[in-house]
Amino acid sequence: MSLAMNANPEAPTVPRWKVVAATRRTILILLVLAQTVGGLYGMQSVLPYHGGNLLEKGILFLFAVLFAWISVGFWTALLGFWLRRRGGDRYSLVRHHDAATLAATPLARTAVVMPVYNEPVDRTLAGLRATIEDLRATGELDHFDFYILSDSRDAEQWLAERSAWYRLCEEQxxxxxxxxRHRPVNLNFxxxxxxxxxxxxxRDYVYMVVLDADSVMGGNTLTRMVRHMELAPRVGILQTSPSLINAHSAFARFQQFANRVYGPLFTAGLAGIQLGEAAYWGHNAIIRTDLFMRHCGLRRLSGFGLFNGPIMSHDFVEAAYMGRAGYEVWMEPELDESYEESPPTLVDELTRDRRWAKGNLQHAWLFFFAPRLRFAHRMAFLNGILSYLSSPIWLVFLILTSIEATRLTLWPIDYFPDQRGSMFPVWPEWHPHWAVGLVLSTLFLLFVPKFLAVLDVLLTGRRRQHGGAWRLFLSVCLELLVSMLLAPIRMLAHSRYVLEALFNVRLHWGGQNRTDETGWRQAFLSQAPGTLLAIGWSGLALRLDPMFFFWSLPVALPLILAAPTSVLLSRVAIGERLRRRRLLLTPEEQRLSPQVDTIAAPRPLNPVRLTAFEAAVLDxxxxxxxxxxxxxxRPVDAEAWRQWLERCMKEGPDGLNRRQLNALARDADALARLHQAAWTAPRDSYWGVRVGVVKSRDYG
Amino acid sequence: MSDNLIEDALGRALAYLRLAGLDADPALTRRALRLVDEMLEQGEDGLVERVMSALPERFAVPEPPEPLGTPPIHRGAIGYGVGGYGVGR
Structure with missing residues (x-):
């Protein structure tokens, strides 16, 4: 059954989904515009001079951008709620073919690729193991090959990866x-x-499934994705909407809960607006390799500053290029059993955001100058840019409103704000009830989607998955509190990242932390600027006007409490305590799936009592x-190589720097000589002691 | 004669064989002991070296086929679709 697809790529008719997408987007734009105009009118009425001076004009402009931004989120969630109430989107790709057609479709050769860069080896490969085992259970494993693509730079790291890879090959x-594959030079990230x-x-594969280092995917989901691609030759990329799993710290459990409760509404709405012009998120997606190779190569940007050099956030761009080549990109929330993990702490999330902010802002160049991109993909760029740019806009908005309050308190009233010499004075007017109304309508836009999401949970009988109605209610209240505490911290951090990006500050990324907690010292140091700023700002507000002080508290208080918030949310003990009290529960936490079970307690693939280098030498x-x-x-400098080898034989790997260790670890002859020397080394030497470890029965 | 030296040589040989994939049963231990005893006849100096270098020929140390890190390369190219102002050089 084919509802909306063109089986023939040359067919001139416009697919039905394009008509539906255009209609939905037009309605969305009209609703957002109407709501923004209404909000703007309200704001103009609230301002004392009704936008009559430059400062107020600035406030109104920024307010319009921010109000439109949250309005888009509101209507997207509302569409998602409506689509889910109707049992799903009938125009989505997964509805184009029935189950029988899908099951009868043969699979094609597919590579599952997992790029890694300084990741925790056991956890990363546990995710791959879970995916492999689940695919094996479907009986379709033979259609898939798997690639671990390492960009790790330290010998200790990539040797650990390669040892674990070998053990996994043996095990499976x-x-x-x-x-x-270990890339010696990590060009273009x-x-x-x-x-x-x-x-x-x-060229060996029809499809490529890209996984992130913390990804897990179900076997049935993977085979379904391949079959959907086989049935829809115009589809270049099919993206799933990954659910967060395996959270332990309080921070990660809050993110996980929000993802499971609110996520479905937003992703359903987003997918409903984008349809076949969706974005690619870089992982947990299937890609048609020949199209991708033909059309999605990323040239360096040739602008100035930030806009010169390799594209950092590649996924949105690749989706846009696929669209430009005339092919479809779908995001399908109904493809379940697609998982990833949350960063464990706020510090880790912000570290990741720092890279993403720079990558997303780079897209501005493509937004303006890349030719023939589809409108939806330009909007996806804009959406990504505003995800970070909205923070400094909010910050400047707060600064301007503070200046406005300061001006009205400290300076004489300006009865003639219009510089063009009007004969009639303007009387500043305060309408506190309008201000309250405006705040309430903003809160309405922000929070109604969340309440609708909860309603969706209740109406779809998923309340037990979150611990029952009462626990769900308590969890949502807690999540709202925490998200209000985090919003100003994120706003300030993102503002800094945007500035850094615009001034093209170089970033160094050492891979993502997926386990450690945040210490008090680290938290106080990293949050100190925001805390001091907030204390200064609220102090000023108190001096100006007690009412202004109270208005400042929702932003100032979270910034003042940023360090303890960051530390406490990073605690695994708190996350586990909330779990024991059945708060912030998600379906996988109550009923472990085989995939989640596999990554929750990964079986170690490397010997635990030796370093990877030592194991590579001795085992x-x-x-x-x-x-x-x-x-x-042979190495280029044979004499230096010989000296490094001798030093390593005598002092072990600690006597060498990263470059020297990498050189020896990459050299077959060096490894053979070290192996022989280590096993015959005197007992009290470096390697003799390590042989003693290996001799113990519990090794390996 | 140093008991520790003999114990160390035997311990290393058994550890090596176990890690190489042989079952460390009593028969293997006896064979390893005989090897150490044999090598000891040549003196204590260099005992460990002699024992360790004799292991591969005296024991059928399994040599699994060399792992295939990557399949043969089937070279392809990345295309850039449509170029344009400011997005390529």
Whole structure:
């Protein structure tokens, strides 16, 4: 059954979904415009001079941008609620074919690729193991190959990855099907890593499923995705909407809960607006490799400053290029069993946001100058840009309103704000009840989607998945409180990141922390500027007008409390305590799925009592593996190489720097010599002591 | 004669064989002991070296096939679709 797809790519008729998408987007734009005009009118009435001076004009402009921004979110959620109440979107890709057609569709060769960069090895490969085991259970594993694509720079890290990869091959009996590639030069970050894979092996596969280092996907979901792609040749990318799992810290559990309760509404609405012109999120998606290779190469930006160099946030751009080539990109919230993890702490989330802010702002260049992009994809760029730009806009809005309050308190009233010499004075007017009305309508836009999401949970019989109605209510209240505490902290941090991006500050990324808690010292140091700013601002507000002081508190108080908020939310003990009290529960926390079970307590793949380098030298099997995959050519500087080798034999790896250790670990001859020397080293030497560890029965 | 030296040589040999994939049963231990005893006849100096270098020929140390890190390269190219002002050089 084909409802809206064009089976023939040459067919001239406009697909039905395009008509529906255009209608929905037009309605959305009209609603947002109407709401923004209404809000603007309200704000103009609230301001004492009704927008009669430059300061108030600035306030009105920023207010319009912010109000439109939250209005888009509101209507997107409302559409999502409506679509879900109707049992899903009939125009979505997954509704184009019935279950029988889907089941009868043969699979095609697919590579599952997992780019990694300094990630915790056992956890990362546990996710891949879970995906493999679930695929095996479907009986369709033979159609899939797996690639771990490492950009890790330290020998200790990539040796650990390669050892774990080998153990996983053994464990899963996947030699020759599960591959490991370590890129010696990590050119162009993750997108460069994937492009490197495509240049080498892309032609061997019809599809490529991209996973993140913390991704897990169900076997049935993967096979469904391949079949949908087989049935829809115009689809270039099919994106799932990953659910957050495996959260332990309080922060991650709040994110996970919000993702599971509010997420479905927003993603359903977003998918309903975008339809076949959706965005690609960089992972948990399937890609048609030949189209991707033909159309989605990323050239360096050739502008100035931030807009010069490799594209950092590649996924949105790749989706836009796929669309530009005339192919479809779908995001399907109904494809379940697609998972990822939340950063464990606020500090980690903000570290990630720092990269994303820069990457998203770079898209402004493409938004303005990339030719022939589809309107929806330009809007996706704008959406991504505003995700971060809205923070400094909010900050400037607060500054301007503070100046306005200061002016009215400290300076004489200006009866002639119009500089063009009007004969009639303007009397400043205060309408506190209008101000309250405006605040209430803003809160309405912000919070109604959340209440609708809760209503959706109740109406779809999912309340037990979140601990029952009462626990759900308590969890939502807690989540609202925490999100209000976090909003100003994020606003200030994002504002800084936007400034850094605009001034093109270089970023160094050492990989994502997925486990550690935040210490008090780290929290106080990182949050100190915001805290001091908030104390100064609320102090000024108190001096000016007690009412202004109270108005400042929702922003100032969270900033003053930022350090303890950051520390306490990072605590695993608090997250676990909330779980024991059945708060912030999600479905997977109550009924562990096999995939989640596998990553919740990953079985170690590496020996725990030796470092990866030591294991690569001593363990006969691992030494053989690393030698087999190492290069065999002589190093450029043979004398230096000999000295490093001798030092390593005598003092162990600690006597070498990163470059020297990498050189030895990549060299088959060096590994063989170290292996031999270590096993015959005197007992009290560095390697003799390590041999003692290996001799103990509990090793490995 | 140093008991510790003999114990160390035997311990290393058994650990190596176990890590290489052999079952550390009593028969293997006896064979390893015989090897150490044999090597000891040449003196204590260099005992560990002699024992360790004799292991591969005296024991059928499993040599699994070399792992295939990556499949053969099937070179392709990345295309850039449509170019345009400011998005390519």
């Amino acid at each position: 009996d996947l030699h020759g099907r599960l591959f490991y 993750k997108s460069g890593n994937v492009a490197d894979f495509l240049r080498r092996w892309g 006969p099997v691992l030494n053989r593996v690393h030698r087999a995959l190492a290069r065999r050519r």
